[in-house]
Amino acid sequence: MTRRNSANRIKRNRNYTVIDISETLGVHPKTVRNWIRVGLPVVDKKRPLLINGADLKVHFKHKRKAIMFDCDEHEMCCFRCKQPMKPSIESVLFIAKPAGMAHMKGVCEECGCRMNKYVSWRNVNDIWLELKGKLPIAEKHIILRGQNLLNCPFGGVFSDEK
Ligand SMILES: [Zn+2]
Structure with a gap:
């Protein structure tokens, strides 16, 4: 399954922990933390960090285009x-x-x-x-x-x- 398709498994109206995202998308938790470092918004500063599904989808969209345009x-x-x-x-x-x-x-x-x-x-x-x-x-x-x-x-x- 391509990463693009697996992003469709993320639900807009749900919040995800770093581990949830890592498991859902099959990426390393470090990768997810790196997304946060480069701009993926988190819900608040409490631990564990929560990421909103809609934000994650937007992040993927921007990321694809940002990579495209460098x-x-x-x-x-x-x-x-x-x-x-x-x-x-x-x-x-x-x-x-x-x-x-x-x-x-x-x-x-x-x-x-x-x-x-x-x-x-x-x-x-x-x-x-x-x-x-x-x-x-x-x-x-x-x-x-x-x-x-x-x-x-x-x-x-x-x-x-x-
Ligand atoms: Zn222009």
Whole structure:
């Protein structure tokens, strides 16, 4: 059975532990932890880590396309341009997700298509600099949603905005 088919065995409305996913998909638990490290969202920071089935499906979809386009950290996959593209800096938004992750949103600077990816908070400053942004990142580009972030690099970020 191909990995693509086995992903269909994941149910959207269920939460999975790392071991559940490992057994369902026939991959090593380390592989699953690696997916989390590179952006698969987890439900919360409690142990055992739980992954939502719908997130897992989305992650597979992005992963296939990300591999196809081979994006750099600051690039995002534009499905209209069909290649890694830079988002226009004004459009970029980093939304806090649990476990030190951020959902990065942006609009393709060429075609205006919406793009999404998951990144680590610890890489957000670097991504912003690659996009020719100036630090600290302005508040309008960040949505923290009250989350107590791991690895959050934004300790003093908002001081000049208030
Ligand atoms: Zn585009």
